[in-house]
Amino acid sequence: MNSQMSAVMRRRGELLARIEAQREQVAGIGARWQAPLALVDQGLAAVRFLRSHPVLVAGMVALIVVRRRGVVGLVKGGWRVWKGYRFFAALSEKLSPRN
Numbered sequence: 001m002n003s004q005m006s007a008v009m010r011r012r013g014e015l016l017a018r019i020e021a022q023r024e025q026v027a028g029i030g031a032r033w034q035a036p037l038a039l040v041d042q043g044l045a046a047v048r049f050l051r052s053h054p055v056l057v058a059g060m061v062a063l064i065v066v067r068r069r070g071v072v073g074l075v076k077g078g079w080r081v082w083k084g085y086r087f088f089a090a091l092s093e094k095l096s097p098r099n
Contacts, residue, residue, distance in 0.1 A: 050057050065074055 062074075065077070069077070
């Protein structure tokens with residue numbers, strides 16, 4: 001019985017040493033990934049903020065569009081979108097099966 005207990009205790013010591021080595025490996029991996037994951041976390045926080053403030057996003061997009069093409073370009077783009085919508089709505093009505 002004493003030799004069995006000695007073998008079990010020796011095996012326990014080996015396992016504890018192995019566990020400690022694995023903990024150190026995991027800590028090293030965590031330290032390497034800490035900076036990239038923090039950057040990803042900040043990006044996700046920014047996306048969540050923008051998703052919760054759609055008016056802010058729409059304002060930014062409108063500002064970019066107006067600065068890029070001016071008011072006339074914005075009106076032309078809006079007119080094209082409206083005409084495209086009307087065209088596809090009429091086409092959809094023609095192609096839909098009638099009851």
